Amino acid sequence: MTGNPFVGTARVGWMEFWSHLKSPRLIILIVLFALLVFGASYGLSQSPTMGFTNSAYLFGHPAIRNETDGTHYLVIVWVADVRGTPMAGILLSLYNASFEPYGGGTRTLIENLTTNSTGWASADLGTSFPSNTSFVLQSESGGAYLMGMTYVSFDQTLSNRTFTLGAISTSSTIGPTGSVTIFYTHVLTTTGYPATGANVYLNDTSEGHPDANGFFSTSLAPGPQTVRITYNGYEESYMVMGNTNAGPTYQNGADVVLLTVTTFFGLLLPIAAIAISFDAVARERAQGSLEILLAQRVRREGILLGKFLGAFASVALPVTVVLLAGVGILTAVSDKAPTGTFVVAVVASSLFLVAVYTLLMLLFSTVAKSVGTAVVFGVVLWLFFNLFFSFVTTFVLFSSGGSFFNPGTYGTLVVLQLFDPNTLFSMLVFLAIPSSGGYSGLVPIGYVSTATVVGAAVLWVAVLLVLTLFVFHKKAES
Amino acid sequence: MPTPMAIHVQGLRKRYAGFRSGVDALQGVDFDVARGEVFGFLGPNGAGKTTTLRILATTLSPTAGTATVSGHDVRKEPMAVRGSVGYMPEKSGAYPLLTGIQNLVYWGHLQDMDGSGLKDRARALLKELGLEEAADRKVKTYSHGMSRRLLMAQALVHDPPILLLDEPAGGLDPQGIRFFRDLVKRLQGEGKTIFLSSHILSEVEQTCTTVGIIHKGKMLAVDRMTALRQRIGASALVRVEVECDIPSQPVVQQLMAIPKVRMVYQLPDGIRVEAESGADIADEVARVLVTNHVRLRAVRPTEATLEEAFMSFFGGGPI
Structure with a gap:
């Protein structure tokens, strides 16, 4: 095949984006997200003795x-x-x-x-x-x-x-x-x-x-x-x-509020991404429009990339707007703005989380025979990374004789955490805390570098995208 | 230089891989469809019709063999194939939350069509297919017949030379079936090549110029409609079903005495009379029953279904 493999991406993507923006489930989730971000930004910005x-x-x-x-x-x-x-x-x-x-x-x-x-x-x-x-x-x-x-x-x-x-x-x-x-x-x-x-x-x-x-x-x-x-x-x-204000981790109190606000993102952002993308392919299959879509002059890669970009953008755009509005509230209430680079890093890390879960759900949505199965996949995925992953890795590591005091075991655990997008999200956020010098308990110096963490995030998205394209290509024509 | 054939299929095989055992949906299918022809692709459910159509529409990749559409190989040049065919799948639906016109414009866009001319073309098509009033209504409010017409408009939106229609009149009422029959004739008049599948003989009989019969993944026959009708018709039975009181033995004897009648069966609510091909026995059966004071409720001459017809002709067993 010759030519641009992403023919049709813009059309499919725009359709996906546009149809989600009007969907009640996106509106409900974004309103919930906004309430949490705005509430936390406002509440945590109050008197410091809170x-x-x-x-x-x-x-x-x-x-x-x-x-x-x-x-x-x-x-x-x-x-x-x-x-x-x-x-x-x-x-x-x-x-x-x-x-x-x-x-x-x-x-x-x-x-x-x-x-x-x-x-x-x-x-x-x-x-x-x-x-x-x-x-x-x-x-x-x-x-x-x-x-x-x-x-x-x-x-x-x-x-x-x-x-x-x-x-x-x-x-x-x-x-x-x-x-x-x-x-x-x-x-x-x-x-x-x-x-x-x-x-x-x-x-x-x-x-x-x-x-x-x-x-x-x-x-x-x-x-x-x-x-x-x-x-x-x-x-x-x-x-x-x-306590000295210029501690190793926190220089600016507004950054701390922003950091605190991000703590529930690992729970909520995946839900938004899952709720939007779980049926991106399964729904088309169920309602019979996939067969028509596949017969149009668009490439499989174009369809899938369009679906990803459309679904991603429909979550990413409101999430970014809500986050920036939250920063605005935080600045207005506490009279102190968070560090600009930290805000950028928090937004970028949040979008990473949305991208990973959107791709994972597209993958499952492609494999799933029905919309219902796709929903179950989504719930299991969410539970897996929010609950089981840390339990299981820690349990396996320590039940096999490892110890926190053993540098090898600890190093392995830190590297394993790179395979959990939720922990990776937290690592990305913590790495960006201004004046921490890249140090935080989550990203221990000497075990994993900033480049490794960022590289892992890029790999997550790239590998998932390629895998999903491959599976869609295989599965769509069967 | 394009081949003279609109569709050329040779040695086409498709195996659906399964967990324990796969299914050989197509086991070496060959046929050609000339330009401007209306090709009826006939066979019972599960014969491999949809599989063949999906391969021709490039939504399914074949396991072996070749298929070219408008001179383009479905595997090597799928984009060129997609541009030259309009495909109306059997079990499919438009986007329910979009209006008819929005659906059509979207598909037009995906066929690389342009914005301004596309909208006019979409409206004109919907008008032509009798969906003018419903054009700006969401598709979820459409009836089955309307949905089928919208999908037909979808197949036509980019004015392709070849149409692949999978059971276009499936599930429609007689009026809907007639609508599609007339549409196919009109499109043939415009010079389009039409490849349509069906399991109903009468549907293809009146529209198709050529018929291919597929059964269990193999082509049983490909022939001109007229020739095939003669071959099948010679072996097909004529049947009349009568809803009536159960006639007495002498009356049955009289029925058996009607020329060309071969057998009289008793049904729970009446009788069935079978006669040789070409016999027109309905009036005579009714006359015999009425003169013998058997109370009649209905007389229905029934055509042998295509499956029965070609199975009896080709010697296959029950389907």
């Missing part, structure tokens, strides 16, 4: 109180979230623990506690000084959202101090304006009452007093800082670290 969850934090203190029958030693507990909101009804267990010098040890339950309506709980350990032991406070609330445990120790210096700290800690999150770090602590007097009169200094600048519950928090600028707490002439100082 990123802080309401995980509970456990603050435990030793306390000494003089009662009528002598000196009592107590463990005082307060449970709150990182914003200082108390949490009531949290079940806790207090253990007496002894530790061996080289690990191990025993613990015995002393008492079960429940926080009251203001988040407090306490245990009276009696009147003898509990030396050489640690008291382990552990959540018994299922532990799903509670910081697991905290240690409470008594030592002889306690009587020389005026306050104890339940924690001196920081928590960080990433928002559209970059990294945000909160410093928080919980200050009680040595008698176990909120040290509301304490002064908190950050680099010698007074930051105020703990609240009525003894809780204190403030946001930290990037870099190391000194926290100093004074109360009744006694003071303690600590070094804390504000």
Whole structure:
């Protein structure tokens, strides 16, 4: 055969594209996609502290109180979230623990506690000084959202101090304006009452007093800082670290929002591509128009390429528009635009995902005897790459004696992931994160290069296209 | 230089590969169709008619043998073949969500036709085929007959010299069958070569100049219609089916006595009388029954189906 093999591509492609643009299923899927992208772009661009969850934090203190029958030693507990909101009804267990010098040890339950309506709980350990032991406070609330445990120790210096700290800690999150770090602590007097009169200094600048519950928090600028707490002439100082904005991965908070928005693409974009292309050939076969199409002056290659380009464009075009609109919303709400090259990479990676699933479905649609079979193929394909692929590769690799600590096994796993278009999509997106230097957990340096990942994506599309052309050529004439 | 034959088929074989066993749909088929001829391709269902037509239309590749259409080999120059034939498949449909005119324009485009002239041609064709009113309606609202006419328009849109029509009147009512019969005659008048398949003798009898008979993937005969009619007709039986009360034995004797009657069969709701070829016995059968006071409900002279006719002629068994 001579001449242009893609005669008719434009006509067939335009017909495919045009008929899909009017189809309800494309409209429904694109509206769903737009709602998710717009919603996520808008929601994630809000206040950076959105990123802080309401995980509970456990603050435990030793306390000494003089009662009528002598000196009592107590463990005082307060449970709150990182914003200082108390949490009531949290079940806790207090253990007496002894530790061996080289690990191990025993613990015995002393008492079960429940926080009251203001988040407090306490245990009276009696009147003898509990030396050489640690008291382990552990959540018994299922532990799903509670910081697991905290240690409470008594030592002889306690009587020389005026306050104890339940924690001196920081928590960080990433928002559209970059990294945000909160410093928080919980200050009680040595008698176990909120040290509301304490002064908190950050680099010698007074930051105020703990609240009525003894809780204190403030946001930290990037870099190391000194926290100093004074109360009744006694003071303690600590070094804390504000998360640096120019971290290895995230420079621009808007990029982070965009990255977060892409996390559900692996689920949704394949569905759109499958829903559009599953019957591209099977439908023509079922309604009998394929026989007419094949008898026209178009080449088989032309028909299939036209079908691919038409189906691809009918998903790719609205997806691109929605993505760019999402970036617009994100920019408008957070007042910060994502990096241009990253936006381009996210769009290109999304189109890669659409292209791969469109081609896979064209292939199955060509092989399938009926439209129904083609649908089943599509569902199985989606499940396979979204669920089974990682399970199966990991299982096979590790059940055959591999280990994450073995570079060979790990390298094999990374290479195997290139055969999963969903993971490959994530890799492409992660590689494009600005200022990450190409590094991310998904694309480990030393195991797979950027060129390999991009090459794998190109190969996916090229090999599938050739294979589909071949199968269509064979199958169409039978 | 084009060959004088519009269609030339030699040693054509097609094997459909199967999982365990394949099917030999064509087992060495030979025939020629001259330009301007109306060639009736006859055979029972499953004989290989559609397979042959699909190979000629280049939508199916042959396993062995050669087929040329308008001097172009279907394997080596499929694009040239596609340009010179108009193909109306048997089991096929237009795009249901497009209008008749949109379907036709699309197919015209795929035949490398131009935009402006194409639309006029498509409208004119739809008018010619009686679809003028339905031209701008979606095809899903079309009746079976309308769909068949649209597919006929599809085969004609690029004005090809050769038409391949697979059971063009299949499933149509008598009016539809007549419409296609007249259309074929008109197209023959325009000098087109028409290759049409059918399993109904009467359909090809009145339109075809030449007939090829295929059975189980082999050609049984290729001949001029007139010659074939004589050969088949000589061996075919004439049949009259009568819906009536069951006649008594003396009445049956009288029926058997009608000249050329060979056999009288009893049916659940009447009788069937068979006579030699060429006999016109319907009136006589009715007269005998009426004079004997047998209550008559219907008298139907039935033509032997083509399958029966040529099977009886060629000595094959039941199909």
